[in-house]
Amino acid sequence: MAAMLMVFLLCVTTSVGSAVDAGMDYTIPSSQYGLILDAGSSGTKLKIFNWKRPYGSRGRIEIKMIHNKKFKASINDYIYKLNDINEYLQLIIKQAKIVVPSSEHSKSPLFLMATAGLRIYPGPTAAKLISAIYNLLANRTLCPFPVHAEGVRILSGEEEGVYAWVAANYLRNFFWSDKPPSQAVGVLEMGGGSTQIAFIPDEPIYANMFPVWLGSQTYNIYAHSYLFYGQNYMLNRINNYLIIKARPRFIDSVENPCMLKGDNTSVVDSAGNSVHVIGSGDPEKCLQIINIFLESGEEDFCHPKPCAIGRTYQPSVGGIIFYAISAFLHAPRHLGALDSLNRLNARVMKENATEHCQKSLQTVVEGGLPAEYGSEYCAMGLYIPSLLVDAYGFPENTTSVYATESVDGVTIDWALGAMLIEIELRETNSCDTSGSGWPSSSIYLYSVCLIAIYLVAYCKYIHGAVL
Ligand SMILES: *[C@@H]1O[C@H](CO)[C@@H](O)[C@H](O)[C@H]1NC(C)=O
Ligand SMILES: *[C@@H]1O[C@H](CO)[C@@H](O)[C@H](O)[C@H]1NC(C)=O
Ligand SMILES: *[C@@H]1O[C@H](CO)[C@@H](O)[C@H](O)[C@H]1NC(C)=O
Ligand SMILES: *[C@@H]1O[C@H](CO)[C@@H](O)[C@H](O)[C@H]1NC(C)=O
Numbered sequence: 001m002a003a004m005l006m007v008f009l010l011c012v013t014t015s016v017g018s019a020v021d022a023g024m025d026y027t028i029p030s031s032q033y034g035l036i037l038d039a040g041s042s043g044t045k046l047k048i049f050n051w052k053r054p055y056g057s058r059g060r061i062e063i064k065m066i067h068n069k070k071f072k073a074s075i076n077d078y079i080y081k082l083n084d085i086n087e088y089l090q091l092i093i094k095q096a097k098i099v100v101p102s103s104e105h106s107k108s109p110l111f112l113m114a115t116a117g118l119r120i121y122p123g124p125t126a127a128k129l130i131s132a133i134y135n136l137l138a139n140r141t142l143c144p145f146p147v148h149a150e151g152v153r154i155l156s157g158e159e160e161g162v163y164a165w166v167a168a169n170y171l172r173n174f175f176w177s178d179k180p181p182s183q184a185v186g187v188l189e190m191g192g193g194s195t196q197i198a199f200i201p202d203e204p205i206y207a208n209m210f211p212v213w214l215g216s217q218t219y220n221i222y223a224h225s226y227l228f229y230g231q232n233y234m235l236n237r238i239n240n241y242l243i244i245k246a247r248p249r250f251i252d253s254v255e256n257p258c259m260l261k262g263d264n265t266s267v268v269d270s271a272g273n274s275v276h277v278i279g280s281g282d283p284e285k286c287l288q289i290i291n292i293f294l295e296s297g298e299e300d301f302c303h304p305k306p307c308a309i310g311r312t313y314q315p316s317v318g319g320i321i322f323y324a325i326s327a328f329l330h331a332p333r334h335l336g337a338l339d340s341l342n343r344l345n346a347r348v349m350k351e352n353a354t355e356h357c358q359k360s361l362q363t364v365v366e367g368g369l370p371a372e373y374g375s376e377y378c379a380m381g382l383y384i385p386s387l388l389v390d391a392y393g394f395p396e397n398t399t400s401v402y403a404t405e406s407v408d409g410v411t412i413d414w415a416l417g418a419m420l421i422e423i424e425l426r427e428t429n430s431c432d433t434s435g436s437g438w439p440s441s442s443i444y445l446y447s448v449c450l451i452a453i454y455l456v457a458y459c460k461y462i463h464g465a466v467l
Contacts, residue, residue: 033100033108034423035145036415037092039075041117041192041232046071046092047415048099057427058216060176061420065413067099075133076117079125082132089136093143100145110137110145113418114154116193119227126154151422157225159418161196162210164189165221166417168323171407175215184219186320188392188401189414190327192232197308197392198223199322201315206304208313214424222315224308229293229387231327235379238289239267239277251275257282258289258379262361263371279375283357287382294391309391317394324403325412331380332403334369344401346385346394353381 032052038045051063071092078085100108112133118126134152137143155163165187169175174184186199198210198221205222212219228237235258242254252275259265259279269275296302297311308314324332324344332338335356337349356364357378364374388394388401405411 033104034419035096035100035108035110036419037110037112038415039112039114039118041074041076041115042072043074044071044092045069045415046095047413047419048096049416049419051419051423053427060215061423063170063416063420063423065411065416069095074117075112075114075129076121079118079121079129082129085129085132086136086142089133090142093145097144105144106146108145109151109422110143110147111151111418111422112137112147112153113415115160116157116191116227116230116233118154119157119193130154155418157194157196157227158198158208158210158223160191160194160414161187161189161198161223161225162212162221163414163417163421164196164325164412165198165223166212166214166420167414168325168407168412168417170214170417170420171410171412175217177215181219182320186317186322187412188322188324188328188388190325191230192327193230194225194227194233195229195327195387196223196225197314199317199320202318202320203315205315206313212421214420224312224314226309226312229309231376231380234293234383235376236267237293238286238379239275240269241289241292242277243267243269243275253278255280256375257285258357258382259375260357260359260361260364260378263375279361281357281360281378283354283378283382286357286379287386290379290383290386291390294386296391306393308393314392317392317400319400322401323412324401325405327380328384329403329405330373331377331384334373334377335381337381338403342402342404343399344384344388344403346389346398346401347396349381350385353378353385356381 032050034049034051036047036049038047046067046069047065048067049063050066051061053059053061071088073088075085075088078088096110097105114126114130118129130152134147134149137145137147137152138149165184168187169184172185181200182202184200186197189196189198200219201222205220208222208224210221210223212221228234238258239254239256242256243251246254250273252273254275254277256277257280259277259281261279261281263279265277266274267277294309296307296309301311302313303311304313306314306316328344331353332344332349335349335352337345337352339345361371361374365371369377388398389396394401
């Protein structure tokens with residue numbers, strides 16, 4: 001697995017080489033705009049970046065997101081309607097053409113990166129969607145921005161985590177400094193579909209290691225993404241679990257202990273039957289269900305050790321500072337589990353969630369909380385402390401997890417990290433045969449490139465198989 005991930009990363013680093021092979025003219029020019037279509041499960045966000053490099057090609061990249069607009073439909077909605085997707089993409093491209101000055105269009109690279117929403121489909125189905133999108137975006141009549149085949153893809157969950165890690169640490173001015181790796185912050189991210197953990201442990205990494213090349217240095221990061229452990233999918237899983245447990249007898253309703261009393265909803269089970277789910281607000285029972293999803297694997301099946309969830313290896317979080325972002329923010333905030341520095345207190349969160357879960361929906365709505373969050377904060381309020389303490393291994397009294405969405409007012413966004421990595425890969429690249437770009441001391445870089453060249457054949461084999 002780890003080897004595969006490394007190979008994949010190296011494949012990305014060698015993509016410039018393959019583009020040249022394919023006779024394409026693709027380089028990130030000195031133009032300072034770049035676009036990422038962040039294709040999530042609830043919509044696509046057009047994120048436009050502007051950057052400069054005042055100190056030359058090895059100096060700090062100064063980058064800002066200058067535009068962020070959400071388009072409501074998701075590319076997932078087109079997975080079985082490939083013929084209709086051009087119309088949708090054109091809406092986004094039209095907006096992008098307005099924001100980026102027209103003289104820069106042909107020099108500003110565009111990427112489409114899809115996240116957890118597409119990871120639930122079988123590879124071949126998702127690959128068809130991705131290649132349909134690439135064919136449209138690569139057509140210069142339809143899209144004036146240069147697009148590279150590797151630039152239209154579904155991110156692995158680990159890439160998503162690593163990019164968020166890059167964004168957080170970039171905003172803290174970690175790169176292009178002499179700060180030791182121990183001063184990097186770890187990142188905990190939770191979206192609707194998956195949750196990610198990424199950090200530089202202070203012990204060796206035995207699996208799931210991602211090398212990140214930025215600021216003329218390589219950082220070895222441990223990263224893992226758990227699909228179906230994001231906020232929305234976790235809530236759905238609890239319902240599915242309850243329905244499956246109630247079988248084999250036919251049921252048309254189940255009680256959900258993670259939902260508040262007075263709340264109810266309908267879900268469609270795997271056989272297509274509608275099942276009414278009724279809240280019973282029982283924190284103890286809710287926690288039992290959550291713990292089933294979070295259980296660590298049996299000793300015999302956990303290699304290398306230690307394991308976090310199931311058989312997934314994770315080195316110790318040690319005393320490292322973590323930023324918990326996106327869906328990690330809301331429930332702790334509402335439940336009063338953050339101190340004045342926004343540090344998350346797992347014990348208070350669990351206690352206050354236990355209290356919150358026992359209130360009726362009507363009571364919390366009267367207290368000013370929008371109804372849609374009533375049950376969500378019960379389930380998330382119990383889930384998050386268990387995830388941190390029982391799965392990730394933070395001590396219950398940890399003061400190392402900061403729930404924060406931004407650094408100095410700038411949002412920590414994986415897309416920022418992704419853009420930085422893309423710029424760095426192409427600008428300091430790399431396996432250019434001219435040899436002119438080599439810094440005399442960069443033996444390490446040189447050897448990385450040699451390994452990369454060695455792996456190109458294997459990469460091509462993999463790409464050939466997938467695309
Ligand atoms: C690009 O798009 C235009 C307009 O839809 C179409 O006429 C043309 O055939 C496309 N080119 C390629 C290479 O697909
Ligand atoms: C389900 O919720 C609706 C409001 O969303 C409420 O009117 C209805 O009485 C509830 N039904 C049950 C059985 O709790
Ligand atoms: C959370 O619990 C703490 C003590 O355990 C209490 O002081 C605080 O008011 C509670 N906050 C909420 C929002 O319930
Ligand atoms: C957490 O608890 C342990 C053991 O009870 C203690 O040694 C440690 O100092 C505590 N840490 C913090 C940050 O309070």
